[in-house]
Amino acid sequence: MERRSFLKVAAATAAAAGTGLLANKASAADAVTIALIPGLTADGFYVTMHKGAEAAAKALGVNLLYQGGAKWDATLQIPIVEAVIAKKPAAILIAPNDKQQLVGPLKKAFDAGIQIVCVDTFIGNGVFQTGSGDADFPISYVASDNILGGKMAAAALAKAVGGKGKVYVSNTLPNVSTTDQREQGFKEGMKAFPDIQVLETQFNGDDANKAAAQFQAVLGRAPDLVGVFGANLFSASGAGNGAKQAGVAGKVKIAGFDAPESIVKDLKDGTFEMTIAQHPAEIGYFGLVAAYAKVTNNPVPTAIGTGFTVMTKANIDDPNVAKYIYSSK
Amino acid sequence: MTTAALASPTSRPSLLMRVAELRAWLFLIVLVIFFETWTRIGYGTSFLFSLYNLQAIAVFAAMPLLLGLGQTFVIISAGIDLSLAFVMGLASVVAAHLTNIGATNFGMSQPVAMLFGILVGVAITIIPGLVNGWLIAYLSVPPFIGTLGMYGVSRGAAYLLAGGMTIAVDNDWYSQIGNGRAFGYIPILVIITAAACLILHYMLSQTRFGQHTYAMGASKAAANRAGINIKMLTLKIYVLSAIMGGVAGAMYTGRFSAGAPQAGEALLLDSIAAVVIGGASLFGGSGTIWGTVAGAFVIAVIQYGLVLVDVEPFWQFIAVGGVIIVSVLVDQTQRRYLGGRQAE
Numbered sequence: 001m002e003r004r005s006f007l008k009v010a011a012a013t014a015a016a017a018g019t020g021l022l023a024n025k026a027s028a029a030d031a032v033t034i035a036l037i038p039g040l041t042a043d044g045f046y047v048t049m050h051k052g053a054e055a056a057a058k059a060l061g062v063n064l065l066y067q068g069g070a071k072w073d074a075t076l077q078i079p080i081v082e083a084v085i086a087k088k089p090a091a092i093l094i095a096p097n098d099k100q101q102l103v104g105p106l107k108k109a110f111d112a113g114i115q116i117v118c119v120d121t122f123i124g125n126g127v128f129q130t131g132s133g134d135a136d137f138p139i140s141y142v143a144s145d146n147i148l149g150g151k152m153a154a155a156a157l158a159k160a161v162g163g164k165g166k167v168y169v170s171n172t173l174p175n176v177s178t179t180d181q182r183e184q185g186f187k188e189g190m191k192a193f194p195d196i197q198v199l200e201t202q203f204n205g206d207d208a209n210k211a212a213a214q215f216q217a218v219l220g221r222a223p224d225l226v227g228v229f230g231a232n233l234f235s236a237s238g239a240g241n242g243a244k245q246a247g248v249a250g251k252v253k254i255a256g257f258d259a260p261e262s263i264v265k266d267l268k269d270g271t272f273e274m275t276i277a278q279h280p281a282e283i284g285y286f287g288l289v290a291a292y293a294k295v296t297n298n299p300v301p302t303a304i305g306t307g308f309t310v311m312t313k314a315n316i317d318d319p320n321v322a323k324y325i326y327s328s329k
Numbered sequence: 330m331t332t333a334a335l336a337s338p339t340s341r342p343s344l345l346m347r348v349a350e351l352r353a354w355l356f357l358i359v360l361v362i363f364f365e366t367w368t369r370i371g372y373g374t375s376f377l378f379s380l381y382n383l384q385a386i387a388v389f390a391a392m393p394l395l396l397g398l399g400q401t402f403v404i405i406s407a408g409i410d411l412s413l414a415f416v417m418g419l420a421s422v423v424a425a426h427l428t429n430i431g432a433t434n435f436g437m438s439q440p441v442a443m444l445f446g447i448l449v450g451v452a453i454t455i456i457p458g459l460v461n462g463w464l465i466a467y468l469s470v471p472p473f474i475g476t477l478g479m480y481g482v483s484r485g486a487a488y489l490l491a492g493g494m495t496i497a498v499d500n501d502w503y504s505q506i507g508n509g510r511a512f513g514y515i516p517i518l519v520i521i522t523a524a525a526c527l528i529l530h531y532m533l534s535q536t537r538f539g540q541h542t543y544a545m546g547a548s549k550a551a552a553n554r555a556g557i558n559i560k561m562l563t564l565k566i567y568v569l570s571a572i573m574g575g576v577a578g579a580m581y582t583g584r585f586s587a588g589a590p591q592a593g594e595a596l597l598l599d600s601i602a603a604v605v606i607g608g609a610s611l612f613g614g615s616g617t618i619w620g621t622v623a624g625a626f627v628i629a630v631i632q633y634g635l636v637l638v639d640v641e642p643f644w645q646f647i648a649v650g651g652v653i654i655v656s657v658l659v660d661q662t663q664r665r666y667l668g669g670r671q672a673e
Contacts, residue, residue: 207595216385217636262497
């Protein structure tokens, strides 16, 4: 490039950056800014969580930033964390995509004076503010207790299959804290039922097509399969479709996790026997409140557990149950 | 030019060359024998002579194969279509939305609403197909980059239209298309996929469009000088590929009673692998529809079979990856030593 045109471009860029910085500074002085980084943007669960966080932000007069990756991928989330750090929010609510890989970037944020709240998934071991460990700095972990959720699924599924038979877990990918915990909780819960044998977990990479084929393959080698626990939506809906293809829908019971809008039909036509619905709006709401409390120098509990609702064909029409269906409305 | 390349272009192909061309089917036969032995010894059941297994594998392979059919044309033309991952999802979401809108807003009956949804869902894919073709043919963007760009645009569009969620569809007819069986045996999804295979095989092997595709892949310059309108051809190829993505997406919505933006995400690499295992060269100029069919079944048989015989899940990734590497190696060897005779 010629020197003169280069200088022009450089000057224009500097002016733009300067204006940008000024604009940022102006808004930062007005209200507390808190950023929410979901596990991924394209997911009913996180859409509902965003809604909850927005409600809390409105109530508290907080400016809420929302940035996330389109996929559950630490390599997508880390640059987003770094971009958000540059915007200097007072706090970041984040659902980390990986227990280890996000520790470094979040520590950078913390060292830059930004408070961290983990929502849904966690870094390290999820127990914060103990005074030890390198992932100790987040102020709180706000989530459903996924281990409890897994145990509830185990109890409900065991009851539905009459306490005996073979079951397996259809999971997405290993080393994701939420689905790992649900599987762990499910297996622990199943220990109370010695006549139920838990077969090896199948990983479907969050692809319903593969989950369906895996179901049919497991059924092929274990005709006495009675139940499947799908650790997330596509796992459960894939397994349910596999059951339909194999002609055993309703005979092999599927326990799912999460409650997108399609759950109503799936419960009513027997594709799912039950689903464990989380309360993501609560997670978003209380996550934001926890961050705000810390930023305004108030004490914060280090762990906030939100609840579950077990949805079945029998109770899905009850408005008190149906209000927990994930939706963007 | 090596002597191998000059040697007898019109004489009968040697046995070795035939084997190399049909390697996908050979892989398939070897795999089936492998699993048949294992299931007999380990479980006392049959792998191949089980209607249940055949149905499961056929349904499993259907959607990656639909994507692979369009991908075959693209790869033969020495291109690649990465946008299929989300063009399929875009079609899935649009089909879901319009089936719902047709029923609620226009009072259509279920079968009509379903057809409305499917038609619009497939038709909308013409847009990303045209953009791909235009970028690659008229703006000379390399196919990898151009379709990667559309991958992102389609992804954004699909997620925006779906509001980040899955779109539930309540339509029994549509669900039957995705899950029903004709005569109680053959899944309708498989019939539709088979029909698509026949149509696209005819297009590739019997029409001028197919011949020109091979020519373009073998040597774009020569094809151009022979008078083939390369730009129009490119446009048609990418629109065809996108339409196949649309069909796959529409089928997905029927099967799972919900449109999902990420419906095709996991299937993209399988579709490319199916084409490559099937004998196509990523450099263009060779490949067949039946090769892609064999390739898709190789992948499905491996993934299904390993779960059926209870192998540790992570071996599946290694197995599929291994088959791809062997396929490409055979293809390279074929080019170097056997004169690289093109598939017909």
